[in-house]
Amino acid sequence: MANLREDEYWADKNGVKLYLFRKRLNDSTPRPVFFLVHGSSFSGPGGFDLQVPGKADYSLMDKFAEYGFDVWTLDHEGYGRSDRTESNSPILEAIHDLSVGMEVVEAETGETAAAFYGSSSGALRAEVFAEAEPSRVNKLILDAFVYTGDGAPTLIERTKKLDQWTSSHIRGVDRAFFHSIFNRDKPGTSEEAVPNALADFELALGNTVPTGTYKDMCTILPLCDPTKIECPVQIIRGEHDGIATEEDLLNYYNELKVKDKQFIIIPGQAHVSYLGVNRARFWHVVQAFLKMPQRVDTDTH
Numbered sequence: 001m002a003n004l005r006e007d008e009y010w011a012d013k014n015g016v017k018l019y020l021f022r023k024r025l026n027d028s029t030p031r032p033v034f035f036l037v038h039g040s041s042f043s044g045p046g047g048f049d050l051q052v053p054g055k056a057d058y059s060l061m062d063k064f065a066e067y068g069f070d071v072w073t074l075d076h077e078g079y080g081r082s083d084r085t086e087s088n089s090p091i092l093e094a095i096h097d098l099s100v101g102m103e104v105v106e107a108e109t110g111e112t113a114a115a116f117y118g119s120s121s122g123a124l125r126a127e128v129f130a131e132a133e134p135s136r137v138n139k140l141i142l143d144a145f146v147y148t149g150d151g152a153p154t155l156i157e158r159t160k161k162l163d164q165w166t167s168s169h170i171r172g173v174d175r176a177f178f179h180s181i182f183n184r185d186k187p188g189t190s191e192e193a194v195p196n197a198l199a200d201f202e203l204a205l206g207n208t209v210p211t212g213t214y215k216d217m218c219t220i221l222p223l224c225d226p227t228k229i230e231c232p233v234q235i236i237r238g239e240h241d242g243i244a245t246e247e248d249l250l251n252y253y254n255e256l257k258v259k260d261k262q263f264i265i266i267p268g269q270a271h272v273s274y275l276g277v278n279r280a281r282f283w284h285v286v287q288a289f290l291k292m293p294q295r296v297d298t299d300t301h
Helices: 044-048 060-066 091-109 121-132 153-159 162-167 175-183 193-203 212-219 246-255 279-290
Strands: 004-013 016-025 033-037 070-074 114-119 137-143 170-172 208-210 233-238 261-266
Touching (some): 004 091, 016 044, 016 091, 033 044, 033 091, 060 279, 114 121, 121 137, 121 212, 153 212, 246 261, 261 279
Parallel strands (some): 033 070, 137 233
């Protein structure tokens, strides 16, 4: 493994402390910023920097730091090491979270914009941030994304428990829950050690997460307007992911006004692409998108 440096920071959102974590090659070379946005059920470092005992190459942050990126993630309000408040941390609140997070990024790196990756409700968070602050997002990767939610098996089941998501600002999580994330779509698309390692990390920080993203995904989709996105977009879908139908994602893709866009299905993957057994294929398509050469336009005059 390359010699990597890691650092911790805190952002202040009107008195709410948000935790940021960063990894990069241990040298002084400025590098492009890659900002990872987590989803509904675990923190940024928990998912994106997961260390699985006895297994190699599970940290997405390590992998892309080795590829030459300055990799950041943030714990949204109510998750991980960030302040746990009475907020249910709804999807649109991520605009404020990511805005103050990018203030820290800019102060530390001088960069005013980053490539953003979001997984599941993290993809929704990244997308609405790109709409609200387009100057801060130069590329957008939407993984395990959902647009309207129509016909999505996972959301159909989740809606049956809507009273739980609306009756409290938090929901409990335990080891069995972390296993369910990886087994609900297609057992065998991840290794058994992964949910155990994730549960070990997250439960050491707390056994609750906010309900806002679950509530929003069951009640107020669509939250995103593809016509407002100005940067290149990559949409990634695992073959077996139940969070959205292919038709729903293709509708979003077709409504994008930008022509620099990709739609990728990765066979053998389910909901959490970056922790699946076929994660190397996920790394490949993401790295290729991030490192694609700039478009060249010839002078026609």
